[in-house]
Structure formats: structure tokens, C-alpha cells
Amino acid sequence: MKTMSTTQHRFWKFVELGIDPYLDVYRYDVDIDVKMLKNRYSYLGKGEEAQEKFSIAGRIMGLRRHGKIVFAVLDDSTDTIQLVFRYDVLGEKLWHVVDLLNVGDIVGVKGRPMRTLRGxxxxxxxDIKVLSITWRDYPExxxxxxDIEKRYRMRYLDFVYNQKVRKAMINMYRIEKSFRDFLDSRGFIEIHTPKLQPIYGGALARPFTTKMYALDRTVYLSIAPETYLKRxxxxxxxxxxxxxxxxxNEDIDAQHYPEFVQIEIYWxxxxxxxxxxxxEEMISNAVKEVFGDYVIDIDRNGEKIELDFKPPWKRIPLEDSIEEYGGIKVKDKPLEELLEIARQLSIKIDDFRRGKIIEKIFEKVVVPKIVQPTFVTLFPRDISPLARPYRDDPRYAERFEIYIDRLEIGNGYSELNNPVVQYYFFKKEEELRVKYADKLSHEVEYHPMDKDYVRALEYxxxxxxxxxxxxxRLTMxxxxxxxxxxxIPFTIVEQEEFQTIAEKHQDIVAYYVEKLQLDKY
RNA sequence: GGGCCCGUAGCUCAGCCCGGUAGAGCGGCGGGCUUUUAACCCGUAGACCGCAAAGGGCGGAAGUCCCGGGUUCAAAUCCCGGCGGGCCCGCCA
Incomplete structure (x- = not known):
């Protein structure tokens, strides 16, 4: 809003016209959404008008004033539609209302579908009813x-203005719904596991800790539902x-955020x-449901990418992929040679497990090259403490990761169901934790011992x-x-200093205190 | 944790390198325009503070160009520190 030193606040002009949406309007009868309306009357030719009347409601996103005719753009969240306001149709009184409209105001309008001479x-x-007004100017x-900072600070405006973000929200909802329908049809049920846990686990990550007053103890925020779903x-x-x-509780970058959503499935x-x-069936099915085809075109910063989700997807063992994509042989190489390869690739190694080094090499030379949906299989056993050793060669785990467009999207395996071996692996993880603890403080995470989970396996x-x-990540x-x-619908941003309208305009506060008798009841 | 970049009017940005009275477009306000599509044309206020206000006012202040210091006759501009945001690297998906 403008500073009020030279201009009366727009609000008072509405009051002068006898309009105060906060006092007068509690609902509006909408009888069609814009998308349907457009479909139904797509046959209208230039200059034609329909006879039926419809009420729609939404936010004014644009105004083009031409004297005694005004064109506006209304967004009702299903689509946008042009509104035509004509002086001769509306009459004197409603024309004053149109005169006061700003981009950002919420209105309900009743009228007849038509197509302008320009098509x-x-x-x-x-008829027009003001349902709410904006007190702040909308973006150009x-x-x-x-502005990226403003986009995250005021995400509601980002939702209004950035179609790609808006679409992503809808896509994500539809993908989740598709997954649920798919799994439901195969007899799966969803169970909510605890977010507050006495022992964290199911992944290798630093947890958040918080205090549970009821039990006077420290608890961890879930880093994964895995161990509970297996229970x-x-x-x-x-x-x-x-x-x-x-x-x-890890750092934020383009691929990571401390709070995220994943679907975990156990079968x-x-x-x-x-x-x-x-x-591959579930994801490709969702892609087809949401986007209409197994093959979709992605625009990533102007770079055109075609992704083909039609099953079956490529499957390649991890060590083979390093050879295929990077031309580097790692299979059966001794640790010293692996370290040398890592050094040449300028990979910093601070965890000297063989599997960890191979994984690092893989991430450096292979991941940036995998575009089409791909299963990378046979991960090193020593970095997979919850997975079952590979039936043909215990140096590997029966574990796969899913890569799409150079991003790790998922991780799965034959679950380790042997309580004796599980305990042994947890014990090893504990030892690793101790071994690297002083050297690296919080830099490297290991799976904590979870005896309660082992006992469950014992049953x-x-x-x-x-x-x-x-x-x-999939939605992204x-x-x-x-x-x-x-x-992510809302991400965290640091607090910022600013003034609310009530802080700036005591006269308007006084008006509402009086109108609603706020000081009396 | 390490490196780099950004912060100027409601919005999008220029000005900074090379110090000399803070700019544009959009938006606002006033006027014109009955078929526009980022409409157009004319005029105007607006960057900090205070006071007025049924109507576009009055006054203060060389003064917050994110904030605080410094250099200088002079800082949006140069230097240092901080805050906020982003990107890359390390770590987790």
C-alpha cells in the first residue's frame, strides 16, 4: 500500500460506497467453475453472447481500464477468465465498485458467457459483489x-503467480493418490508409524531431538518409518x-531438506x-494417470528432457555401472586401488569402508549420467545394514536404488529378517560409530543398535x-x-521485521473496534 | 563446516566497476477512452519521520539505497563486521 500521508486509504472509499466485505459478506453462491464454463461455451463465436447466467468467484489478477468498459482477469483456481464490465450493463452504482477494484481483490460476479470481438x-x-479486498499491492x-526470498517467505503469492510451482503441488497430490489407489488394489494398507521415537533408525542420518514432557525424556523425530513398518x-x-x-537434521541444498515425505512399502x-x-509398475502407472502418457517431456531451465517410464526399466549392477558410465573398473579391486581411483576423482574419503568408497565413486561418475528411470542394483553389503545379503555373493546386498534424471529417487531391498545377523550388523555399526566418533564428530552417521527391533525379528x-x-524428489x-x-509447500525462513495494516492504520482499527464492539464483549 | 553471489520505491530492476543532491517500467492517484490482452495517451505522488485528514494536506530532517562501524570534503557506490536470502562443495534421500 501507499504511504497514507498523501492519500486516503482505499478501504474508506469502499466504506463510502456502503461496502465492507468483512461485515457484509460471509458466503457467495458459486454455480460453476471457470474450467467447466469455458468447456461448455467453447462453441461461442466472436461477438456472440449466451443467455444463461452464471455466478463465479475468484481473485482479480489483471485490470485493463478503457473508460466505460473494463476488462479484468479472474482466477478461480481452476482456470482464468476475462470479465467484461460495461457501464451500460452495470449501471451507476456498480460502476463505482468496478472503479475501486485492485488486482488482488476477491470478487463474486454474475453474468453471461460471451466471446469478444477479439475472440x-x-x-x-x-452483478458484482466484493468478497474480500487486498490491503497490499500485488506483484507486477x-x-x-x-525474488527468491520473497517467493519462499510469502509462498501464497508464489502459488498465485508461479504456474510451475502450482502444478507441482497438484501433481504431488495426484501422484500420492495414484500410489494409494494402486497399493489399495493390491491389498496393501497404510499404517502411520510414530514420528516421536525412543531410538531412531531405518536410515543413516543425524536425527532431530526433542523433549517429551509426559515421560520426561528425550525423543527423536523419525528419520524413517522402516523399522516400525517391519514390526x-x-x-x-x-x-x-x-x-x-x-x-x-542435515543441511539444506537443492536435493535435500530436513523435513521430507517418502512412501515406504513392505511386502x-x-x-x-x-x-x-x-x-516400476506403480510409478509408471502414476505417471500415466497424472500426465496422460508413459513418456513425458520435461522443461528443466530451458533444457528439454524426454523421460520414458514404460516398464521394464533399465537394471544395472552398481559396479558394472561405474564401468559402463565411467569407464572405471572397480570390481574385485583391492582397497588401495579404490582409494587411488577416488583420489584421482578428487573425492574426499573419510570413511574407509570398501562399500562407502565404491558408492562415492558411483555418485561422482555414474549418477550425473543416468537420465531415464533406472534401477541400480547390488549395492555393497557393508553399507546396507538392514538389507539381506545377496544370495549368490555375500559381498553384496540385495539392494537397489532408483535413479531418474540424475537424482536418487528411491532405495529398496530384500529385507534382512534374520535377527541374529541383524544384531551382528547393528553391533558392527556401533563399532564404526565409536571408531570414527572422535575423528569426525557428527560428520558420519551409523545405524544405532535397536534391540527392541531385533526382538521383533526374533518373533x-x-x-x-x-x-x-x-x-x-519424484515430484520435483x-x-x-x-x-x-x-x-515443498512451506519451507522455513528467518523472521523478518514488517508492519501489519492494523499497526499502520489506527483509524481503521478504531472503525472495527466500534463496528464490532470489540472493546465491549 | 568451507567458497562464491545478491539485498535500491508496493513489484521487477538500473545506478556501484570509475564516490559528487536516488532513477526507469509496472502498480498507485487525477484526467481521457465501450472490445482490450503487459491496452494506450496526458498529468502526478511515492524511498526516513511526525502531525493532520469526507479527501490527495502540513511540517521536519542531508537523513537508514538491509543494519552497524570505518575511509573521505563527500558513500547506494570503497573497506570491515553483522543480518537476511541464494548457489556450489562436504554430509544425509
Missing amino acids: EFSLLVE KWHGLA CIVGNFFKVYEIAVCFR AFADWNDMMKLV GMPPTAGVGIGIY VLSGLNTIKDV
Whole structure:
């Protein structure tokens, strides 16, 4: 808003006209949405008007004033439509209202569908009701809201202005719905696991800690639902999943955010191969449902990418991929040679497990080259403490990761159901933690010992396959967005100093205190 | 944790390198225009503070160009520190 030293606030002009939406208007009868209206009257020719009247409501996104005719753009969240306000149609009184409109105001309008001489489908407005006003100026129409800081600070404006972000929100909802429908049709049920846990686990990450006053103890925010969903398997829920919020106290970048959503699926009597089939079917099915085809075109910062989700996806063992994509042989190489390869690739190694080094090399030379949906299989056993050793060679785990457009989207394996080996792996993880603790402080994470989980396995877990798929990352890839924060509805920003309208305009505060008798009741 | 970049009117930005009274477009306000599509044309206020206000006012102040210091006759501009945001690297998906 303007500073009020030279101008009366627009609000008072509405009051003069006898309009105060906060006092007068509590609802508005909408009888069609813009998308449907446009479809129904697509046949209208230039200059033609329909006879039926419709009421629609939404936000004014543009105003073009031409004297006794005004064109506006209304966004009702399904689509936008041009409104035509004509003096001769509206009459003196309503014309004053149109005169006061600003971009950002919320209105309900009633009128007849028409097509202008220039061919623009419109609503010829016969009645208008102001449902809410904006007290702040909206961004410039051409650039919209471009400042990145403001976009995250005022995400509601980002939603209004940035179609790609808006679409991503809808895409994400539809993908999740598609996953749920798909799993439901196969007999899976969703179970919500605790977000507050006494022992964190199911992934290797630094947790958030918080205080639970009821029990006077420290608890961890869930870093993954895995160990609880597998307890469900032990509990004879043989097909379970959860679309779970996970918290990991790590840094933020274009691919990571401390709070994120993933779907984890556990399927008893199946192994990793079954799970890969399920995953490629589930994701490709969702892509087809949401985007209409298995093959989709992505615009990533002007770079055109075609992604083909039609099953089956490429499968390649991790060590083979390093050779295929990077021309480097790592299979059966001694540790010293692996370290030398890492050094030449200028990879900093501070965790000297063989598998970790191979994984690093993989991330450096292979990941930036995988564009089409791909399963990378056979991960080193020593960095997979919850996975089952590969049946043909115990140096590997029956584990796969899903890569799409150079991003790790998911991770799955034949679940380790042997409580004795599970305990042994946890013990090893503990030792690693101790070994590197003083050297690296918080830099390297290991899976903590979880005896309660081991006991659950001791009651007998069937052979089971599991997978986790990052919903934000998948949505980000499918929406052509470059940073994960763009698909997260609201991200954290530091507090900022600013004044509210009430702080700036005591006269308006006084008006409402009087009108609503706020000081009396 | 390390490196780099950005912060100027409600919005989008220029000005900074090379110090000399703070700019444009959009938006606002006033006027014109009954078929526009970032409409157009004319005029105008607006960057900090205070006071007035049924109507576009009055006054202060060389003064917050994110904030605080410094250099200088003079700082939006140069230097140092901080705050906020972004990008890259390390770590987690």
C-alpha cells in the first residue's frame, strides 16, 4: 500500500460506497467453475453472447481500464477468465465498485458467457459483489513474483503467480493418490508409524531431538518409518506402506531438506526383484494417470528432457555401472586401488569402508549420467545394514536404488529378517560409530543398535521386500523443478521485521473496534 | 563446516566497476477512452519521520539505497563486521 500521508486509504472509499466485505459478506453462491464454463461455451463465436447466467468467484489478477468498459482477469483456481464490465450493463452504482477494484481483490460476479470481438472468451458481468479486498499491492503483472526470498517467505503469492510451482503441488497430490489407489488394489494398507521415537533408525542420518514432557525424556523425530513398518510385518500385516514425513537434521541444498515425505512399502513373501517390478509398475502407472502418457517431456531451465517410464526399466549392477558410465573398473579391486581411483576423482574419503568408497565413486561418475528411470542394483553389503545379503555373493546386498534424471529417487531391498545377523550388523555399526566418533564428530552417521527391533525379528519376520521412494524428489523431477524447496509447500525462513495494516492504520482499527464492539464483549 | 553471489520505491530492476543532491517500467492517484490482452495517451505522488485528514494536506530532517562501524570534503557506490536470502562443495534421500 501507499504511504497514507498523501492519500486516503482505499478501504474508506469502499466504506463510502456502503461496502465492507468483512461485515457484509460471509458466503457467495458459486454455480460453476471457470474450467467447466469455458468447456461448455467453447462453441461461442466472436461477438456472440449466451443467455444463461452464471455466478463465479475468484481473485482479480489483471485490470485493463478503457473508460466505460473494463476488462479484468479472474482466477478461480481452476482456470482464468476475462470479465467484461460495461457501464451500460452495470449501471451507476456498480460502476463505482468496478472503479475501486485492485488486482488482488476477491470478487463474486454474475453474468453471461460471451466471446469478444477479439475472440477472448469472457463473462459479461451484470452483478458484482466484493468478497474480500487486498490491503497490499500485488506483484507486477509481467515478471510476477520473482525474488527468491520473497517467493519462499510469502509462498501464497508464489502459488498465485508461479504456474510451475502450482502444478507441482497438484501433481504431488495426484501422484500420492495414484500410489494409494494402486497399493489399495493390491491389498496393501497404510499404517502411520510414530514420528516421536525412543531410538531412531531405518536410515543413516543425524536425527532431530526433542523433549517429551509426559515421560520426561528425550525423543527423536523419525528419520524413517522402516523399522516400525517391519514390526507391522511381524504383526501379520503382510502388506503395508506409509506416506511418511521424515526428519533428518542435515543441511539444506537443492536435493535435500530436513523435513521430507517418502512412501515406504513392505511386502511379505516377496524379494527385491518382485519389489522392482512393483515399483516400476506403480510409478509408471502414476505417471500415466497424472500426465496422460508413459513418456513425458520435461522443461528443466530451458533444457528439454524426454523421460520414458514404460516398464521394464533399465537394471544395472552398481559396479558394472561405474564401468559402463565411467569407464572405471572397480570390481574385485583391492582397497588401495579404490582409494587411488577416488583420489584421482578428487573425492574426499573419510570413511574407509570398501562399500562407502565404491558408492562415492558411483555418485561422482555414474549418477550425473543416468537420465531415464533406472534401477541400480547390488549395492555393497557393508553399507546396507538392514538389507539381506545377496544370495549368490555375500559381498553384496540385495539392494537397489532408483535413479531418474540424475537424482536418487528411491532405495529398496530384500529385507534382512534374520535377527541374529541383524544384531551382528547393528553391533558392527556401533563399532564404526565409536571408531570414527572422535575423528569426525557428527560428520558420519551409523545405524544405532535397536534391540527392541531385533526382538521383533526374533518373533519371526517372513521374507519381505521393502522400498522407500522420495515423494518430493519424484515430484520435483516430474515437474521440471530444480530445487526441492519448490515442491515443498512451506519451507522455513528467518523472521523478518514488517508492519501489519492494523499497526499502520489506527483509524481503521478504531472503525472495527466500534463496528464490532470489540472493546465491549 | 568451507567458497562464491545478491539485498535500491508496493513489484521487477538500473545506478556501484570509475564516490559528487536516488532513477526507469509496472502498480498507485487525477484526467481521457465501450472490445482490450503487459491496452494506450496526458498529468502526478511515492524511498526516513511526525502531525493532520469526507479527501490527495502540513511540517521536519542531508537523513537508514538491509543494519552497524570505518575511509573521505563527500558513500547506494570503497573497506570491515553483522543480518537476511541464494548457489556450489562436504554430509544425509
